Amino acid sequence: MKMLSSKITLIALCTAHLAFAALALASEATVIKRADQLRSRYDYIIVGGGTSGLVVANRLTEDSSTTVLVLEAGEFDDGSDEFIVPGYMGKTLGSSFDWQVPSVPGEVLTSSDIKIPLGKVVGGSSALNFMIFDRGAPADYNAWESLGNIGWNWSNLLSYFKKSETFTPPLTSQVTDFDMTYDSSSHGASGPIHASFPPLIYPQTKNFVQGMNSLGIPTSHDQATSAIGVYYHASSIDPLTITRSFAKTAYHDPASKRSNYHLLPSSHVTKILLTRSSTPRAYSVSYRHLNRDIVVLARKEVILAAGAVHTPQILQLTGIGPSTLLRNLKIPLTVDLPGVGENFQDHPSVQIPYTFKNVFTPDSWSFNDILIATSGNALSFLPTSWYSPNTSSIIAAGRGQEGTWLSPLTAPEVTAGFMKQRELLLSLWDSEDAATMEVATFSMTQFQGPSLVISLQHPLSRGRIMVTSKDPYASPAVDFRAFTNPLDMELMIDGFLFMRKFLQTSSMMELQPEEALEIRGLETREEIRQWLRSNARPSFSHVCCTASMGQREEGGVVDSELKVWGTKGLRIVDASVMPLVPSAHLQATVYAVAERAADLIKGIL
Numbered sequence: 001m002k003m004l005s006s007k008i009t010l011i012a013l014c015t016a017h018l019a020f021a022a023l024a025l026a027s028e029a030t031v032i033k034r035a036d037q038l039r040s041r042y043d044y045i046i047v048g049g050g051t052s053g054l055v056v057a058n059r060l061t062e063d064s065s066t067t068v069l070v071l072e073a074g075e076f077d078d079g080s081d082e083f084i085v086p087g088y089m090g091k092t093l094g095s096s097f098d099w100q101v102p103s104v105p106g107e108v109l110t111s112s113d114i115k116i117p118l119g120k121v122v123g124g125s126s127a128l129n130f131m132i133f134d135r136g137a138p139a140d141y142n143a144w145e146s147l148g149n150i151g152w153n154w155s156n157l158l159s160y161f162k163k164s165e166t167f168t169p170p171l172t173s174q175v176t177d178f179d180m181t182y183d184s185s186s187h188g189a190s191g192p193i194h195a196s197f198p199p200l201i202y203p204q205t206k207n208f209v210q211g212m213n214s215l216g217i218p219t220s221h222d223q224a225t226s227a228i229g230v231y232y233h234a235s236s237i238d239p240l241t242i243t244r245s246f247a248k249t250a251y252h253d254p255a256s257k258r259s260n261y262h263l264l265p266s267s268h269v270t271k272i273l274l275t276r277s278s279t280p281r282a283y284s285v286s287y288r289h290l291n292r293d294i295v296v297l298a299r300k301e302v303i304l305a306a307g308a309v310h311t312p313q314i315l316q317l318t319g320i321g322p323s324t325l326l327r328n329l330k331i332p333l334t335v336d337l338p339g340v341g342e343n344f345q346d347h348p349s350v351q352i353p354y355t356f357k358n359v360f361t362p363d364s365w366s367f368n369d370i371l372i373a374t375s376g377n378a379l380s381f382l383p384t385s386w387y388s389p390n391t392s393s394i395i396a397a398g399r400g401q402e403g404t405w406l407s408p409l410t411a412p413e414v415t416a417g418f419m420k421q422r423e424l425l426l427s428l429w430d431s432e433d434a435a436t437m438e439v440a441t442f443s444m445t446q447f448q449g450p451s452l453v454i455s456l457q458h459p460l461s462r463g464r465i466m467v468t469s470k471d472p473y474a475s476p477a478v479d480f481r482a483f484t485n486p487l488d489m490e491l492m493i494d495g496f497l498f499m500r501k502f503l504q505t506s507s508m509m510e511l512q513p514e515e516a517l518e519i520r521g522l523e524t525r526e527e528i529r530q531w532l533r534s535n536a537r538p539s540f541s542h543v544c545c546t547a548s549m550g551q552r553e554e555g556g557v558v559d560s561e562l563k564v565w566g567t568k569g570l571r572i573v574d575a576s577v578m579p580l581v582p583s584a585h586l587q588a589t590v591y592a593v594a595e596r597a598a599d600l601i602k603g604i605l
């Protein structure tokens with residue numbers, strides 16, 4: 001074993017010779033390069049060639065008589081190692097392939113005017129995410145159905161989780177060395193996205209798992225059907241090439257030679273056009289390509305897949321949204337739908353600042369090995385009572401809450417929907433079948449030791465995303481409103497205190513952790529609260545729920561067939577439609593939802 005010196009920087013790694021680029025698939029086969037090569041009319045127009053959009057495009061074009069156009073604001077990625085090599089993840093953040101949407105400064109979090117990373121590239125956020133591939137707990141999805149969304153329950157979604165996935169189990173040696181367990185029958189065997197374990201896992205990941213175990217946190221046999229407890233997570237990596245498996249490689253490339261499938265990159269959609277009938281019908285999409293404004297007609301449907309920030313923006317620009325907002329901005333009202341942009345959720349998170357003196361990379365690992373080892377490879381999802389000594393008092397406080405802590409601008413329908421959610425969420429907070437806190441070990445382990453992040457699941461605080469002008473190229477106001485509900489902060493404080501206990505377990509002590517100076521003096525809940533206010537982040541890059549599925553009189557934007565209320569021919573298939581954020585990283589759920597959406601659109605459900 002050798003200590004890895006901090007002098008080994010990312011830059012040094014970049015110059016190490018690698019042959020990864022050659023393994024990337026050529027992927028631009030029949031992509032349309034110029035708008036004048038398009039048909040004037042398609043059966044379906046998909047807005048956004050990201051994670052969900054490419055799933056739906058692939059599935060709909062399986063029928064060769066169905067024509068589909070995808071309009072994507074970003075370009076194709078340049079095929080460089082930065083996109084596909086696991087050890088490089090994070091390197092494309094802040095590049096021209098990242099929207100970098102600014103957020104509004106928080107009311108509670110003084111640190112929260114961040115730039116939100118979002119993929120602006122074919123493949124969307126799946127092209128630049130951190131490849132963690134996991135599902136939420138069954139109770140998370142059953143909660144969607146409990147809110148009135150018929151058919152959106154765990155057992156129905158399970159078949160779509162499987163449909164999207166090809167699971168490759170860990171190596172036998174890993175199973176032995178790390179006591180890994182899995183259940184292949186709960187995974188997919190032939191779906192487009194690869195879920196696999198990197199061939200090399202940092203040895204200290206075992207300390208993380210054992211440390212959790214020593215506090216009574218059990219290891220989940222397989223997170224795929226039981227995402228509570230601690231587990232080694234798979235990553236969206238093709239095990240043959242050890243490169244990123246994402247919506248472009250998995251769903252776009254295999255479909256790209258179909259003549260009924262067109263994708264036009266660099267096409268920024270500005271609005272949807274609807275008829276003026278009593279129930280307006282979406283018939284066309286307006287977009288800008290190479291400085292020209294163009295419209296294209298949809299014979300059957302327009303499908304929004306622009307992600308949880310841009311989908312509500314496009315709806316609002318189209319005149320579908322809260323009527324007061326639209327009136328103030330002089331956007332002609334198409335459908336008064338007060339839930340558009342509301343119910344905004346994510347997983348607020350904070351890195352617990354520790355350094356580790358005894359962290360090592362095995363002697364036998366080469367530079368290339370470091371680049372194929374992803375991140376910490378283990379996660380822990382904790383029901384409230386497993387980390388919070390205050391569970392019963394916090395839940396009682398929740399049940400007694402008079403205020404909603406929603407924005408004063410929230411419409412009564414949205415408030416009604418939230419009250420229903422709150423009751424359900426508090427029952428999840430009170431259950432051992434659902435997690436309210438995640439502990440993650442994160443990337444760059446080789447430089448600084450495991451970076452430990454805690455992240456709040458199932459928050460009660462709600463943000464909102466609203467346009468501030470008619471300008472389709474201006475970012476909407478993204479207001480996370482993280483921790484505005486004070487109970488979210490109480491859980492976060494208990495999460496912080498749990499981490500102190502965790503770092504004192506003998507397994508973690510082996511790594512010789514040292515608490516950073518900035519948190520060493522924190523003793524009281526109030527002191528911890530103040531530190532969290534200036535150090536927590538409102539996001540774990542899991543933006544969702546801004547055009548959520550639900551009853552119209554409860555602030556729902558789409559019905560259980562994902563059709564936008566009050567319209568015809570308009571659906572949403574991206575992370576916006578989730579009513580509640582699951583306790584998981586989001587991509588596996590986005591793929592499953594989009595797979596189910598495709599079957600709904602095909603009419604076979």
Ligand SMILES: Cc1cc2nc3c(=O)[nH]c(=O)nc-3n(C[C@H](O)[C@H](O)[C@H](O)COP(=O)(O)OP(=O)(O)OC[C@H]3O[C@@H](n4cnc5c(N)ncnc54)[C@H](O)[C@@H]3O)c2cc1C
Pocket residue numbers: 047048049050051052053071072073074093117118119120121122123124125126128129130131132133134267268269270305306307308310311314541542543574575576584585586587588590
């Ligand atoms: C940095 C980062 C790290 C993450 N890490 C993980 C992880 O490790 N594990 C995990 O499970 N999840 C992770 N996620 C979350 C996950 O990747 C996303 O939840 C998921 O990809 C979202 O899919 P989507 O289809 O809703 O949106 P996206 O994939 O973002 O797709 C939206 C697409 O629409 C396009 N678009 C937007 N506006 C317009 C417009 N006006 N006109 C035309 N096109 C438009 C965008 O360019 C984009 O391609 C991460 C996300 C990010 C950003």
Ligand SMILES: *[C@@H]1O[C@H](CO)[C@@H](O)[C@H](O)[C@H]1NC(C)=O
Pocket residue numbers: 150151152153154155156
């Ligand atoms: C899930 O939904 C389907 C279809 O609506 C239904 O048949 C099934 O009973 C539901 N499952 C559960 C566990 O509620």
Ligand SMILES: *[C@@H]1O[C@H](CO)[C@@H](O)[C@H](O)[C@H]1NC(C)=O
Pocket residue numbers: 389390393394490
């Ligand atoms: C939480 O529990 C701790 C330990 O029992 C106690 O000191 C603290 O006052 C409790 N805080 C709240 C908000 O209930």
